[in-house]
Amino acid sequence: MPHLITAIIKPFKLEEVKEALRAEGLVGLTVSEVQGYGRQGGKTETFRGSEYKVDFVPKVKIEVVTADDQVDKVVDLIASTARTGKIGDGKVWAFDLSRLMRIRTGELGEDAI
């Protein structure tokens, strides 16, 4: 069964993660700009000498579909590439895809990856 791996990472790590995934031979990647907060609980910026709170910190979400036997490797790869060791590095998770189809051809399951 194919898997969907989703990761929330720091925006400046996107380039490294993309290169690492491509070097690993993964052929597809979807990215989106997202905002959120974790344990850090937002951050502050300043305007005209006063601080204001940014509740949701900008992050990048990446989504990649992999075959069953690659999931652990790819999750580890994303985690090790996106890690800075400082607060706000994000999360990565994976779940099973019960249904996957390549729209152009109608292929199903792992063939559609």
Added chain:
Amino acid sequence: MIRKRLLRLQERDTRRVFAVVLGGKMIGVLALLGAIKGITWYFEGAAWALPTEPAHTANELINPINTMWVLVTAFLVFFMQAGFMALEAGFARSRETVNILLECVFDTCLCGLLFWAIGFAFMFGEGNGIIGHQYFFLHGIGGGYGSTGVAFMAFFLFQFAFADTASTITSGAMVGRTGFKGDILYSVCVSGFIYPIFGHWVWGPGGWLGNTMGWFHGLTGDAVFRDFAGSTVVHTVGGFVALAGAIALGPRLGRKFKRDGGGPTPPHDLTMASIGAVILWFGWYGFNPGSTLSAMDWTGIGRVAGNTTLAACAGGMIAVLFVYPRSKKWDLGMSLNGFLGGLVAITAPCYWVSPMGAILIGGIAGIVVPLGVDLLEHIRVDDPIGAFPVHGMCGIWGTLAVGLFATGQFGLPTADGADPSVAVKGLFYGGGADQLTAQAIGSLSAIVCVGAVGLIIMFAIKSIRGSWSLRVSRDGELEGIDIHEHGTPAYHVEFGQGMTYSTPAGLSSGGFGSSTQSPVPPVKTPEPA
């Protein structure tokens, strides 16, 4: 056939139609006659005719050159509207952008017509010490205004641009929650009454502050209130009406102050705000040097332009340096407000001070602005773009600065150049406290009178029930004032077309491969039977 038609005249309905048509024609003729009479009345007073003798001698070129100077600077002052629009919109949130832009445009149109109808008459017409009453609808204007040596309409245009500036300053502190109908009501009050009447006190013929000091005559010796280009008349007035509006309105929904654990709403476009602020600085080269109303005073306009620049530079720099130790950030927004504060402060004294004086005046304004921003935050007044600290507080400082820094070297500006017989001398140059007292009286009269009238008007408009109230409805504010009042947001980004990600040069390890051919042939879908 004819008989049949004549018979129809006996019918009641036909006769009624005839009566209506005939009556309508009579009313039309009367209206036309009235209009002809009115237009003749209007135009017979205006001296539109040009002098028949061509001006050849040097002396006869003075008025045309002065008119050119006043027109060029009027155009510069008018262009400050673009600066206000960009600065205010950039400092505000994206959801209130359309509202700000239309307020500036609509106020300009409204102010132009009001200033033509009544504002100019109140301000520059002959009258008493309090108000003028000549030139209503510009009726009875001459070829040139008074002894200024400039074309009357050029003078009118220059003064309209000033009035418009005062009107726009007001909207700055009221961003994001003022209903548009409420905006129209208070704009009529500001451009039609508050600004022109206060302006008459200072700049109008016989105005009490600019000529006799009225009740306070004995307190100031020979000195009278001096406001060269409007630190008080334009900026303190605009700033205090703005403050009254912000107090009456209350903060925008969801705006929490520093004491309550909140902070300012972040600006949505600092590129636009910065360009707007620099356009304002540029426009100030019309605002201050143009106020000589004469190009013959060539040392004067040079001095004014130079002093204006130095004060702005000092204000912008000091504001940044003042805020840095607190936030450890180089603050763009404070820098913009800082140099604007410096410009506001130098507006009154620019003609009478030395370059060093201009730098000190601007530099102190650069401290007044951040302190003013903190003060408003502390007393929980929501002024999204800093209109009150910049225009209200620096206006007061600049007005007082005349009484401190005026060197006494330069006299009064006239159409033919400076008149050194009347000295304007401040405390620091051995002029005693007379000028400073006169400045304080003028500034206080603006604060007290304009502040009180402003509060009364703003609270009165706020108390109107329904859509003409000062504050937009809660639902409208939550929906977003742009959508609710104007039907459109400022920025439509096409979904899926807005942003693209590009690889920074040198980071990419190459393309994804040149083939667009799929490795898998398409699966044949069965034809529907």
